[in-house]
Each structure stands twice: as structure tokens, then as C-alpha cells.
Amino acid sequence: MANLGILGRSVLRKSNESVRLTIIIFIGMIFGFLLGISFSSVTITKLRIPSSIFSYITDKNSVIYNHQWTTVRSQNKDSSFLKPSEASKIHVPTNPRGAERLPPGIVSSESDFFLRRLWGEPSEDLLKKQKYLITFTVGYDQRYNIDAAVKKFSDNFTILLFHYDGRVSEWDEFEWSKHAIHVSARKQTKWWFAKRFLHPDIVAPYEYIFIWDEDLGLDHFNAEEYIRLVKKHGLEISQPGLEPNNGLTWKMTERRPDREVHKETVDKPGWCKDPHSPPCAGFVEIMATVFSRGAWRCAWHMIQNDLVHGWGLDFALGKCVEPPHEKIGVVDAQWIIHQVVPSLGNQGQAENGKAPWEGVRERCKKEWTMFQDRMEAAEAAYEEKSWTASRSSAQS
Template sequence: MKATMFEVSRASRACLCSLVVATAFICYAYIFGGAWLGKDSYMVSKVLNQSRTRPHVDKCKDKCRPVGSETLPRGIVSATSNLEMISLSGRVFDNENSVKAKSLLALAAGIKQKNLVNEIVRKFFDNDFVVMIFHYDGIVDRWRDLEWSDRAVHVSAMNQTKWWFAKRFLHPDLVAEYEYVFLWDEDLGVENFRPGRYLSIIREEGLEISQPALDPGKSKVHHRITVRNRRIRVHRRYYRAGRCEGNSTAPPCAGWVEMMAPVFSRAAWRCTWHMIQNDLIHAWGLDMQLGYCAQGDRAVKVGIVDAEYISHLGLPTLGTHNTMNPDLSSLSGLAKNSSNSKLESKSEPESESSMVTSTSTSVLSDSDNRQAIRQRSYAEMRSFANRWKRAVEEDACWIDPFRQIETE
């Protein structure tokens, strides 16, 4: 049967309509699909570019920079310093790594002990040390006649201890270039001491914190562990029935030095500096905790060097310089009566509020002033013990390494 004209026309219109719809769909897909594909292509390209640059970003992110230097190129940052004297003219040395390793002697001094200090400093300068003098009496010009004076760094502040000076002028970043830091008092005899050989011994023995032994015939001895043993080169502990038995590992039986002539390695000093309190300037009690800065087992890394020894004269110098001509014989007698003060029984730690406040030296006699200084020292020891105890209690993450050793 043949189709009618109407049916043919209707079929043609239907086909044309389908063609228009299909064409419209294709155009829609082309326009909007292309836009989507273009956006996706852009995102893919962006991700690829980020993946190419991320190693650089991550590499730079992982690099530690000293605080405050983030806006500087890394190579220009000089993060540490030193106490070297620099010439105003002449050749500039570009290769700083070629500088020979040195150590530092920092010495608290008053003009009344000028002769003793001169003997000490001359030995150290002869062994390539840098020397820094802390003048606690404010007198500097009267040292100018000594041949080494212009080569030393002089720092002056009235009535301050070497620990006050050290906290403020021996920051670890300032002395980072020095292999060892000798932080000594002025009343020491060094006729039997050779700095160069001492350095060789502590390097070989692996001592991070040390001191020369004391000649008992010429020294004021506070703790028996510091007395020289003539038969050995180094000792690290002291035996005493009832207190320092064979298994004792804690100070002052082991892992301990006294504070008149300590010697610190670079790493040990960085730790010790952080432990020095700003306001506890006599540093009593600090010696009992120095082992925590020994970079390992204090019974091994802390020791007394017997082969190179000194004498500790025990002169009560700090606090006596207000009198123009003090009677040193009477002062020596006072020192003798108080030389074993650190051996006296220590009371339980008291509140920091009980600390004895400083008394103006201008209204005190020398003997009264020395007594006030001793009282202040004991108060500081109690205060430091309180702070240590509180710090341990508050730091939930801290683990006492030596308590673990003692309990094993």
C-alpha cells in the first residue's frame, strides 16, 4: 500500500525534528563540554606544575633558619660570634674555616689580685687561648701596664660574680667557636699547671666537664674529691665510708667538680649556660646538677685531672675591694674559718621568698660584707633547689636519666 502525502510529510517533519535535536545536542556538548575539558585541563596543568615545584618548596621548608634571619639568604647569615680582636686595616680573610681552633679563659678579677691573675693569664696566652677578664671592682686602667692587657677582652661591672658575667657575656652563640671554656676564679696558683697538656688529657679522656686537681698542701679544700691523687692521671669519683660507697654514682661522690675552676666543652657549656639563673649570681647548688650537662653518663664524662693541678688560695676577694688597704692576713683568717662552709649540713630547701636580699657594701665592713655574701649564697642554694624541684614536677615530658641508671 502506498503511503499518503500526509504520512510522507509527517515522516519528513519527524526526521527533520530529530536532526535538529541531535544537532542542538551536539552543539551543546561541544560548547559546554569543551569548557569543562578546558577547565579540567587547566587544573591538571596546575597540579602538574605544583608537583614539579613541590620538591623545592619542601626542601626549603625543611631547612632550619635562625629566628630573625628568615628574610635573608642563607649564605649571608652569621649565626654565631666570637671574642677575637679584628685589625682595623690589612688583609681580609675570606676563609673563616682556616682559623685554628682555640679555647677561652674567662676570669673574674679584682685589682688586688693583679699579680696572681698575671701569672694565670700569661700561661694561657702562651697556649693560644682567648682571654676575657671580668672586672668586679670597676678598675680596668690599672691593668694596662701588663703586656697582654691589650690582647684581652675586658668587661667591667661593680660587685658582680663571675656567674653574673658569664650569663650575660658568654652566651653559647658567642663562644661557639671555642673548643673549651675555662671559667675560673682569680685566687688560683698555677705554678704546676700547663694549659696545653691539660687540653690534651681531657680530650683523650673524653671529659666534657672537668677541673684541675687541688694541691692539698697549698689549697683551701672544700670537698675531698678535688684533692690531687699523685698516682693517677684523672679520677672521676671519691670513696668515703658511709657516704660515698663503691656503688655511689651521684654528686659529690661522682660526676662532680667544684665551681672555682670548672672547664666545659662547647656542648657542655651550651647546656650549663641555660641552667644558670639570671638572679642567682653565686650559683650555689648548680654544681650538684652539672652532670646533666655532661653529654652522657656523668660518672664517665665528668672528672678531676690529677696530672695538671692547681692550688686554691681561698682568698675572700669579692666584696672586700671597698677598703683601700685591707688587712689580707685577717681576711685569710676569716676565709679559713669559713672555708669548709660548703661541707656544713644543708637545711631543707626553703621558699624563694626567704632569700637574703643584697646589702649595700658601702655601709658594711669587709667582715660584715663577707658574712652577708655567705648568707646570700646559702639562700641562693635553697632557692635553686626549689626551682629545680618545681621544674621537674611541672615538666611531664622530662625523664631523669640518672635515676634510671641508679635503679638498674
């Protein structure tokens, strides 16, 4: 009987514990339900949850940064943070065209050709920023000449190649090519590339922009010394002197061995109506032209979108500097040889029994006439408008 009593008390105690556990679970469920309801009414900003909990989620292919909590906390700390309705009211007329709705502090209106890494701190990407830009318009057949030419330019130069034959990957045989910028468009000219890829806001970091052909011999040329002479003589638009050979077209560009720089010449009778005008002064060819940053900003706007050979442009470059007969010149002490390789001409198309280069040359001559006509028409329209405005002002 004693054993039965003990067993009875044991069963009773377990029953009481089960009842107590059941009551606790039930109360816990009710409390959890009430807590869940109240949680939905609590604002996120009242919760002090460490933002590091939400720092990032990584997987095999991506890293996703969650800035939600940082953004919310920043809004609370900075009462000047613009709400969406206020941000939409931004209008800054002095911003670049199209960016008027942006706060000026975020506007990045200029760029460059500096290569950057895909990792690390952006501020540590560039070990050196090049000060000058050299561009060559090239075909693969001239690769060894370009290889020799590039070696005349120091690491102060960004190298940019415009490929008119579509062959780009083969240039990897040259170590420097792996660090150059390559732009490819089949059967296009130097000035077609320049108009589309050398916008003044893209090349703004560079003090001087070299826009050169591929068939130039640079055995007697040093780029750093050339820059020194350009600065010394105040040239905004220039070119190296040309060694007299069958590639010499204009007397102005002929090298003079007795001086560093010349800015004028005497040409054939009747060629120069004014000794300070092209082709006797204020003149360089479009073969190996070097522009200052400011001069290029003007010249780029003068390049016509459809007149891709640039013929006639050299006669108008003086409009971009003042006075042209002082700011445009030929650097004799650093000279080159025009090798006269008709590589781009061979990219033309044979028509009506004519060789490809003949069609290209005809197009060049037509463009020269068209450019002159457009310039004269534009100047006449400007003068007429100015005269009308002046007359109206005088009458009022």
C-alpha cells in the first residue's frame, strides 16, 4: 500500500507539471501574437539594430551591399537631406546641357582615357596620370612602323590607336599595345574617329593632343623635347618639320635646319595674298598636327560630321587661335619624314574602272571645296546677322 501511495503522488506531480507547461506555452503564444501585432506599428528608425548585421551577402558570383539601414540613419542625422519632392525641384542652368536637374556636386562633365582596375580603392587605381595624348590611325600592315613610332613617346603619353581595318587583337604582339586604347571601325578616316572619340570634354586632362597619320618616320623625333619647344615658343597648333622629299606638299612645313621653330615662309608667287595668312603663315598640315587643349576644343567644333577626310581644315585652323601667325608654327628641331604610304587610299572601292585610291582622292578634293563653301556661307550669315542687329540697335 505504501508503494501505491508513492506512485500516486508521483503521477499527480507529473500531471500538475504538464498542466503548468501547457499554461506556459499558451501564455507564450498569446504574448507572441500580441508582440507581433505591436511590432508592425513600430517604425524602423526606433529600432537600434547594428547596420553591420546587414553589411553584405556574398555568393560565388556576386557581392550585394545593403545600404538600407545606413541610408535611413543618415536621413535622421542630416535634416537637410532632400526628400523626393524637393529633389525634383533642382534646376541649375549653369550645369552642362541635360544635367540641369542634378545637384552640381554630382556632375562629372569631363572624362579621360586612363585605364582603371576592376578591384581595390578607386583612389589608388592610377600610379600616374599621363599629361599628353598621341593618336595614330592605323592598319595592321603598318604595325612595325607604329611600333617604332610609339617608342618615341614617353610614359607621359596615353597611346590611342584608331583601327580602320578591323584588325585589333594581332597588335598584342607588342607589349605596349596591351596598355593602349584601341578603337576599331572599318574603312574610316582619322577625322571621322577624332570627331566621335576625341570630344574636348573627353581629352580635357591632356595638355596636348597629337593627331597623327601612320606613315611617319620618327627617327629624328623626341616627343618630350618637342613639347618643351612648343611651350617655349608659345605654339597652340603645331607640327614637326618635314624632311624635303616627295612627300612635301607645302613650303611652310619644310624643315629648316638652322632654327628651332619657324612660323612663316615665302611660297610661290600669288599663293599668299597676305604674308600672315595660309599657306605662308598660320598654317600646318593635317598630317601630324599637335593641338593644345584649348585649340583642340575649338578645332573639334569646326570638324564637319560628314566631311571625314578633313581637307581644307588646315587652312581654317587659324580661326581657333589669336593671332594665328604667332600661335601656329613648325618645330624644325624635331622633324619627321612622310613616307607616303597610300594605305588608307587602298581602303576605297574601285568604281568606273578607277583604282580604289583614285576614288578616295576625288572624295578628298570634293570635301575641300565643300568645306570652303560652308565656311564662307557661315561667315557671310554671321556678318549679315551682325549687321542687321547693329542697324536695329542704331534705329532704336
